[in-house]
Amino acid sequence: MAKTARAAAVHLLNEVLGEGALLGQVDAPLAALSPADRARAQRLAALVLRHVEQADRVLKPFLRKTPPLLVVNVLRLAVVELVQGEAAHGVVNEAVTLVRNDRHAGAFSGLVNAVLRKVAALEAPFAKLPPQRLPYWLRKPLVDAWGREAVTAMEAVQAQVPPVDLSVKPGWQGDLAGEPLPTGSLRLASAGQLSALPGYAEGAWWVQDAAAALAVPLLAPQPGEAVVDLCAAPGGKTLQLAAAGAEVTALDISEARLGRLRENLARTGLSAQVVVADALTWQPERQFDAILLDAPCSATGTIRRHPDLPFIKDGSELAELVPLQAALLDRALGWLKPGGRLVYCTCSLLPDEGEAQLAAALARHPGLRVEPAAVPGMDPAWLTEAGALRLRPDYWAGRGGMDGFFMVRLAR
Ligand SMILES: C[S@@+](CC[C@H](N)C(=O)[O-])C[C@H]1O[C@@H](n2cnc3c(N)ncnc32)[C@H](O)[C@@H]1O
Structure with a gap:
């Protein structure tokens, strides 16, 4: 059971990206958290979902093989938090702890530590990347209907937390x-x-x-x-x-x-x-x-x-x-x-x-x-x-x- 907002956020991401669950319908990882931490976990998971593509592009040069999904999601969350300006030592330490405490992924904790230290040293890693693109099945008919420029503008808005x-x-x-x-x-x-x-x-x-x-x-x-x-x-x-x-x-x-x-x-x-x-x-x-x-x-x-x-x-x-x-x-x-x-x-x-x-x-x-x-x-x-x-x-x-x-x- 997730004990911190970050751990719960990673479980939420595993359910959405691994099991195809709707974010709003996954409750189990949130059960042990205070209302404030639940809200934070959901916010963090949603934030990562807005930036999966960019996080993966930042991580790619540092990963020779794709690690298990839990490890990937821990890394994605950490990258997005670093880009948001969270203090590197807290983000990296908790990412390493999350992986180390997992029965199946523990062996990847050294990799997580090494990769995130390199990412933390990058300057504004998302700055030159375009906003996350919509999947092809949706992007194609939208480009046909509204044009490429409009769809890119939609993607830019979708990357932001809405008011x-x-x-x-x-x-x-x-x-x-x-x-x-x-x-x-x-x-x-x-x-x-x-x-x-x-x-x-x-x-x-x-x-x-x-x-x-x-x-x-x-x-x-x-x-x-x-x-x-x-x-x-x-x-x-x-x-x-x-x-x-x-x-x-x-x-x-x-x-x-x-x-x-x-x-x-x-x-x-x-x-x-x-x-x-x-x-x-x-x-x-x-x-x-x-x-x-x-x-x-x-x-x-x-x-x-x-x-x-x-x-x-x-x-x-x-x-x-x-x-x-x-x-x-x-x-x-x-x-x-x-x-x-x-x-x-x-x-x-x-x-x-x-x-x-x-x-x-x-x-x-x-x-x-x-x-x-x-x-x-x-x-x-x-x-x-x-x-x-x-x-x-x-x-x-x-x-x-x-x-x-x-x-x-x-x-x-
Ligand atoms: C877009 S949502 C409605 C949102 C709602 N009008 C609002 O403003 O809060 C569509 C709704 O259609 C309902 N629905 C789907 N098929 C239906 C049907 N055959 N008869 C009645 N309602 C249906 C779903 O349960 C869902 O609540």
């Missing part, structure tokens, strides 16, 4: 230091312990990426309107809909994820009717003024917040996701009242889950039309030719970027 964005309940007068973004979110440069911030206990705000927060303004829910949020959990968009005064039905197939949605509603004092169901078979008893379909997707727009994704996904799930998105959209369109509107969105950078999905839906549904996107604070450059919003991590790069999203408002 924390909050959606604040309308009318809250509390005092929270942060950068008010043009679209209404509040951006915190360094969040620290969120639950200690003003307004947390009274549920005055919730964490939600600034790009994710645009789908609800695009739908523009009105007080008293009947709105269904399909694929609602964990509920960031449900909270926005409820805060706008809509009568919200929040549906999701996952009971576990809806548990988090219920907690979020309870903390913020907002209300919604919660339904556990498969949207492909659910039969609503009414039609809706507005529908939000935040469809399951590759989540490739969220890599800046989830640097583990490029290492565990291979694009194979798209073969199921793309038809599922189309089926959900076809079904949801049938639940709109005459004159109603639907927002379809995905946190994906891939046109197959966005622009192409829209074009196919317009071809399948004669009479369906796009209502060109207009949300407060939006940059006209985000608008596609078809009238949808294409949001990318490299937008607002100087401010810390935003998650990648596609969103479109449809009516018929």
